[in-house]
Amino acid sequence: MPAAPGAEHNSGVTEAFDALIPRPRRELAPGAVHLPGWLDAGRQRELVGLCRSWASGPVPMRAVKMPNGGVMSVRSVSLGWHWLPYRYSRTADDVGGAAVAPFPDVLGDLGREAVEAAYGPDEGSRYEPDAALINYYDDAAKMGMHQDREERVNAPVVSLSLGTACTFRFGNTENRNRPWQDVELASGDLFVFGGPSRFAYHGVLRTLPGTAPTGIGFEGRLNITLRQTGLG
Secondary structure, three states: OOOOOOOHHHHHHHHHHHHHOOOOOEEEEOOEEEEOOOOOHHHHHHHHHHHHHHHOOOOOOEOOEOOOOOEOOOEEEEEOOEEEOOEEEOEOOOOOOOEOEOOOHHHHHHHHHHHHHHHOHHHHHHOOOOEEEEEEEOOOOOEEEEOOOOOOOOOOEEEEEEEOEEEEEEOOOOOOOOOOEEEEEOOOOEEEEOHHHOOOOEEEEEEEOOOOOOOOOOOOEEEEEEEOOOOO
16 A cells, blocks of 8 residues: 655645645435544544555455455455355465454444444444455555345444545446436545445445555555444
8 A cells, every 4th residue: 555656746736626625524325424524634644544454464464365266456354254255254265264254343442433324323333343444545446336235133333544546436226227327435434334325236346546645654545444344
């Protein structure tokens, strides 16, 4: 996960533009809430540092191989439960078999705070995430439209963006086709989807190089997704 020079000018322009034209909170669909700029610069720096440590082991960050033989363009590392298509395991069965790192308390607290911000304190207090998937996107990476269906409960999914912005597509719960909405997710943004939108198809069409903010020590996109598996 490199820190790349040369993006400072573009990032400064982006930050100035955002200051002139604020991005308001949006509910894209019932239960699907976008909170722009939810993480301040200090918390973004902290999470970037933690992601670097989590990516270094005990299970390495890897490109996931799909059952059809295709390889995802993002690189991923899991915490708490190791995600494989389309199941969870306590061991990294597709990359050496090591035990997955424990789910950290800092992400549990952050997840509850995120759900509270999206839905209110009652929902936030009940949220007990136990799995994190950290995806690293380089300039060419993207994510096809998919559902998050491996969990045994329908608790909300919490998504946190760091670094380079992306074009995120949020669709419907029936199929990968329209209707969908495209939204830019920038560094520090929070996106939560649950309730009627819990099983909506979603994906990342492209990253937007040169949009990472200055001062967080990272260029490229990191996405931290928190889930409550119900696996016990």
